[in-house]
């Protein structure tokens with residue numbers, strides 16, 4: 001697949017087939033994505049892949065975080081249970097959840113460089129996955145800022161920053177493209193010439 005085609009046709013995927021992606025395929029995607037630019041060659045990305053039975057503990061931690069954040073407040077027990085079952089099923093039906101995190105650098109400039117590099121890495125993952133027929137949804141849900149969530153999944157929130165959870169699997173449905181703004185509206189040129 002040409003780069004331009006991959007960039008243009010890639011879509012955020014919200015619905016997945018049940019079938020898992022072979023570990024070799026995922027491993028190649030996460031491996032090749034590491035050619036992302038990164039300052040000082042820190043390669044700041046870390047990936048934790050939840051799948052199969054491993055998804056249960058992850059989904060449980062997400063649910064507890066939603067509870068703490070008042071997501072279910074005001075609903076009666078029945079409704080709360082239905083909402084929770086719905087979220088649980090939704091998460092368990094996604095074949096892979098890839099937690100992407102990085103070490104927190106105390107120096108804000110380095111922290112920002114690392115964060116930017118991890119985002120470049122994630123986009124590489126998205127494009128490589130797309131080329132392999134694998135769909136991804138880049139998510140940044142509130143639990144990524146919940147210290148107790150870090151604790152529940154066994155990650156030190158002082159040391160690490162969660163950047164995203166990538167939902168992954170073969171697409172069941174590919175959404176229509178959301179058309180982008182013509183770049184002329186955002187691109188300004190300063191070339192030292194007088195405007196006529």
Ligand SMILES: Cc1cc2nc3c(=O)[nH]c(=O)nc-3n(C[C@H](O)[C@H](O)[C@H](O)COP(=O)(O)O)c2cc1C
Nearest residue numbers: 010011012013014137138139140141175176177178
């Ligand atoms: C940093 C970041 C966070 C995102 N978080 C979410 C999210 O939490 N939930 C979601 O449905 N989509 C999320 N997205 C995906 C965007 O909604 C999506 O890229 C946008 O709607 C354009 O659609 P496309 O990727 O199919 O072109 C996120 C994208 C980025 C770059």
